[in-house]
Amino acid sequence: MIARRVHYAEFFGDAPAPDGYGVVVGNCQAESLRLVIASEQLPAVRIPAVHELDAAEASRLHALLAGASFLVSQPIRDDYRGLPLGTAQLRASLPSGARVVLVPAVRFAGLHPFQAVLRLPAFPEDPPLVAYHDVRTVAEAAGLSVPAHLPASAVRALADASVAELRRREALGLDVAASDLFSPVVEDLARTVNHPGNALFLPLGERIVEALGSPGRVVDPGRPILASVRAPLESWVVDAWNLDAAPRPEWIVAGETVSADAVRRAHLAYYAKRPALLAAVVDRMAPLLRTWSAAA
Known part of the structure; x- marks a missing residue:
C-alpha cells in the first residue's frame, strides 16, 4: 500500500x-x-x-x-x-x-486469434500464470475439437472483425479513432489481445494531443509500454501477415519466460476444478469456438 x-x-x-x-x-x-x-x-x-x-x-x-x-x-x-x-x-x-x-479502449485479435480476456462477475479469480483464455485449451477442457492453428484467411477475418467492432464503438461519439491504425499489421501493434504496443500508442497519442489543441507533443518513452505480459507470437500468425519478426512460442511474464505448455497445463487443471466457470467461459467464447471449429 x-x-x-x-x-x-x-x-x-x-x-x-x-x-x-x-x-x-x-x-x-x-x-x-x-x-x-x-x-x-x-x-x-x-x-x-x-x-x-x-x-x-x-x-x-x-x-x-x-x-x-x-x-x-x-x-x-x-x-x-x-x-x-x-x-x-x-x-x-x-x-x-x-x-x-x-478515446477508444482497444482490442485486436489479429496477432493473437486464439486468445480471449474475459470478465466474469460470478468468477472474479483470473486463470493461473496469465489472465487470458486460449480457445484451444478451453476446447480441450470442454471435450471439443478445434485445430492447432487457423489458415491465414481466418486470421485475417478475426482481425477484420475486431477492427469492425472498434469502428462501431468509435462511431458512438468518440473524439479520436484507432481503428485505421491496424494496417499494416506489425508485431509491435499488440502484446496480447487487449494490450496494444508502441506502434498503436504513439500515433494514437498524436491524435489525442491534436484533439486537446496541440499544446504539447507525443512522447516516445524509449521502451516498450504495456509490455509486462507478452503472449506467444505463433509461426502461423507470422506467416499470415508476412511479419518481419521471428516466431516466439513462449509467454513472457514480468521479464520471465513461461512455456505455452506450462500455461496450458495450469489452465486445464484450473478448468477441471471449476466446471461452472468452464461452462461460462465456453458460453462467452462460443463465437470464437465456432470460428476455430469451422477451420478443422
Whole structure:
C-alpha cells in the first residue's frame, strides 16, 4: 500500500500536481496513453486504472478533476462497479472550460486469434500464470475439437472483425479513432489481445494531443509500454501477415519466460476444478469456438 501511494503520489495528494495538469482515465491502456501525451506543455497526473479504484479513491479522483485542465477518458458507464466513475459523472466534476477527449479502449485479435480476456462477475479469480483464455485449451477442457492453428484467411477475418467492432464503438461519439491504425499489421501493434504496443500508442497519442489543441507533443518513452505480459507470437500468425519478426512460442511474464505448455497445463487443471466457470467461459467464447471449429 505504501509503494502504491508513492507510485501515485500526485493522485493521493502526497506530492503537488503540476500546474495545468490533466487526467487520463480508463483501463490498463490509460496509463500508456498518459505516458505518450504527457509533457511539460501537457502535464498529466498518474492515477490507478479505473477498475482498481475503491470508494475513497473515486472521491479523490473527483477532487482531482475539479482542478484539472483536461480529461482524456475511455467510455465508462455510469456507476461503474457501484462507484461514480462513469465518463459523464467524471466530466461533471471538471471546471468550466476544461477540455475532454474520449478515446477508444482497444482490442485486436489479429496477432493473437486464439486468445480471449474475459470478465466474469460470478468468477472474479483470473486463470493461473496469465489472465487470458486460449480457445484451444478451453476446447480441450470442454471435450471439443478445434485445430492447432487457423489458415491465414481466418486470421485475417478475426482481425477484420475486431477492427469492425472498434469502428462501431468509435462511431458512438468518440473524439479520436484507432481503428485505421491496424494496417499494416506489425508485431509491435499488440502484446496480447487487449494490450496494444508502441506502434498503436504513439500515433494514437498524436491524435489525442491534436484533439486537446496541440499544446504539447507525443512522447516516445524509449521502451516498450504495456509490455509486462507478452503472449506467444505463433509461426502461423507470422506467416499470415508476412511479419518481419521471428516466431516466439513462449509467454513472457514480468521479464520471465513461461512455456505455452506450462500455461496450458495450469489452465486445464484450473478448468477441471471449476466446471461452472468452464461452462461460462465456453458460453462467452462460443463465437470464437465456432470460428476455430469451422477451420478443422
